[in-house]
Amino acid sequence: MKHFIVSLSSILVASTLTLSAADLLSQAKDSGLVPLPKDQAGIEAMLKEYGVKFSAFSQEKAELGKKLYFEPRLSKSGLISCNTCHNLGLGGADGISAAVGHKWVANPHHLNSPTVYNSVLNSAQFWDGRAGDLADQAKGPIEAEPEMATPAKLAVQKISSLPEYQSEFKKIYGRSGVTFDNIADAIATFERTLITPSRYDAFLNGDDKALSKAEKEGLQVFLDKGCAACHTGVNLGGSMQSFEVAGKYKFADLGDFKGDANGMVKTPTLRNIAETAPYFHNGAIWSLTDAIKEMGSIQLGINISNKEAKQIATFLQSLSGEKPQVIYPQLPIATDKTPKPEL
Template sequence: MKLRSLVVASSLLLISTSVLNATNSGLEAKALIKEAKDSGLVALPKDQKGVDEILKENGVKANPFSPEKAELGKKLYFEPRLSKSGIISCNTCHNLGLGGIDGVAAAVGHKWAANPHHLNSPTTYNSVLNTTQFWDGRAANLIEQAKGPIEAEPEMATPAKLAVERISSLDEYVKEFKQLYGKSGVTFDNIADAIANFERTLLTPSRFDQFLEGDEKALTQAEQKGLKLFIDKGCVTCHTGVNLGGSMQSFEVAGKYQFANLGDFKGDSNGMVKTPTLRNVAETAPYFHNGAIWSLKDAIKEMGSVQLGIKINDKEAQSIETFLHSLTGEKPVIIYPLFPISTSKTPKPQL
């Protein structure tokens, strides 16, 4: 009887300990969710109304969203005839099958030339939620941003007039623009607006968002430890908000970036650089504005010395990286579009 009583007592003790550990884990998760929110981290919006609310909070002006415009914008996003050569599209550098990037250090544009400033292509996933666009923040919204690469000589190299001529030569596009934009029809502004509408749909909700919304089991214990370290080390100073980045911040605050001389980019007139979003960051190597670092762990350690003035060791970097993998989100299903056939009126490619 004594042995049986001892076994029962031991079992009860194990159960009590298990329940206590689970309770403590739950309390820790609740506290971490609150700390993350208090640090400025925000879950992705669930619909376009939510996108509008965040844009308003960020002071970003945007035209009203339309699913029909987004569908037209999808065609234009993949449309190679918006480039002078007729072979480069938005998707060339912002490949939606590769995390919204091209996977090379410096973007490759017209005549297969690398970007003259050695600038890396940022992801278009969730880009609508950035407070500013381009590495130097020169565009305030996606409409302005969409125009830039089309006209830029190192990118698609197509003057606005030629872009309009190309699209206007295709009756299917002309009909769609007339239906959606009325009398204005095919204009460079409307082309950019349609592309921006499509890019608004490129949201990637992740387990991290579920965690912020109260699902305490959405992140593993290791991921929660990494998130806690991410907050405690001060990474949220710049990588904050709904996109864990996307705003202009000072660069080389505490130290010199070891690859600063790769390319001639020095930020805006005040030396500020757009902080890249960390959403899907495990899929968007290489890192930094000049694509000089290929390892996420190395990028974390570099940011520690350059921005925070601290040494992040391998174990800490691995823990933070573990958390960052939880930001890999679910991608929207994109069906590659079929384009209108060129006509005798369509301006020929210029190689």
């Protein structure tokens, strides 16, 4: 009888834990948290749901886009590529406070480079949300003087001067061939493959053992504190939200960025957040727990204790996902027609 009581007690404890995990999962989903799609078809379905533009996906187009993503000749200097500021080996960012561009000048607005991983599922691109999809976003840094400083006409001229690229563009895009729109579309197609599924996604998909007890406790604090009010959806961010709702950001004067015309700012994704310090639009905070406490103050109007910040940070560690293997491509050899770099 004693053995039966002990066994029954163990079953009841296990049942309670299971129910607790189920309740946490239900609460997370009720808060709008969504797992990553498992394939490109799932990404397309989600983009349609979000009203984000996209072109047809193909592996050939993604491979072309990968070359262009690593192509430094898309910059005026011939030194800067997309990967310079969105380094795939550094969490899809660059690990510095303000992006450094043409002539090694820091971003004049002191803006931090956001991660490119999972960015296809953001509903807005750029800190001020001025682009609605990755193809539009890809054009901006190429042409911007503080970044790659290459006018669209020159970008087309550079890529068109390389027969290997000409052949690939013709095969994929037909008669339109090498255009600035097609260059951006190919880069965006490659970026669609930069999805990083994590243990957090496994938990949302029903595996209650995917997160540790401490990570589940951190998720509960994250939800209880109201963090999911802005950090929600598939990317736990990526949409435009009001900033400084309840208080003043203590580093607001670093740089002149004030958001869009309505003071709205793109909420950073929390995916891989442990790998993408420094934080905030101006890269002013290097500690994840400090960033969490600052958000509590300026966005939620609450005090998040050191213990609570550490608990939330522990949960956020579970958002570090598996990165796709990306082999650095061999790029076409320049020809006599290829415009020379301008330093």
